[in-house]
Amino acid sequence: MKLPALPLLLALLLTAACGQPEKPVETAPPPPPPVPGPDLSALTDSNAAALLTQYGQQYPGSEIIVHTRLGNMRVKLYDDVPVHKANFLLLARKGVFDETVFNRVVKGFAIQGGRSDHRTIRINRYHLPPEIVPQHFHKRGALGMARYDDDQNPGKLSSNSDFYFVQGEKLTPDQSAAMAGRKLTPEQQRVYATQGGAPSLDGKYTVFGEVVEGLDVIDKIAAEPVGTDKWPTKDVDIKIEVLP
Template structure:
């Protein structure tokens, strides 16, 4: 139960002192003047476009402009299992700007990890209690051979593959790769494109999910707190892979 401040009415023993000191200009048998509490400060609006104005037709151009005006490169993703420090890639400017915008607007703070597949990936960005209004726009792909699905990779999900030949990304559904360690032959056989020798080495020593390469946009990676992915991936889940106990998300942009 919340506690309230004690009332500031003078007691009988202190009446003379209070009146002498001029703290009250009324007698002790009178009700002291009532003062109104100061109004709470209104938070400053978060810069950037109104999320309901974004659409497939303008998202790319609006987000590029936003990213140039309000740059950023690192953020911390807080969960009840710990924190993950994430670095965003400069050569995926649309996805980067979109993630920064939604993080700063508080959209991800109203979401949870809603799909968890142990040994593969954890996906977040949805919830049953979102209040911030946002339209379901899509992002053009920024798939690069330089970025692959190693352990800790941050990528954007997409839906309706048959109706989405352009591989447009979701605007809110992101995932973090857990994956597993694979031999060079295994990773190359699973990958959706040729892998470099260095990428094969990373899959063998660090692990990942090469089956996603060339199909989804990777736009960042976890640089601290990789163990948090394992803890979330180990959560008991429902038949549709939603954790039985919600794993809430809160994101702070660092710089």
């Protein structure tokens, strides 16, 4: 005796339930491990130098790449300015600079970055002790740290996050010597004459690196239209990659 056929819908449901494997439950990927180094919100004028020196010894680095929409710059960081170097590496690895732009551009002088209107990473405002080394001068492509509140900053303490690249201009030896306000070596005068720079900044700001590839990117950024505050009318975003 034949059994009555199952209704079509019930048969389909039974087939689907018995014949298809269950889909695995999707889970969110684990969060990335925290970037090692001092808490940026805990750094102060009194502890920054010691903590950054220790960080630089534990997590060294020598080169970075600055990525922008106008091209990339490969930058060498100097070993004999350890606090500034370690500070820059720390902020780069923690993504601070990736939330900033070139916010002050003066053609024929320098392009400055490190600020923005959309920073989300919490960071304390601390200063760095000056590490002014005579052989590191403000030639074209030099990387230095800015400074603020000069009337309240007799010690020439550097900003913690505002940096600049020198564009400058070519100068005769007499011009560069007069602008520097200090004795320049023959080699420094030759570089200012053949490559250019901004000798008026020598001895006043810490230079802690230099562009070794992509100098033309400085010129491209310097040529961007700017507003009355020298901020480019179209943001030049920054993304910094620390090379192994």
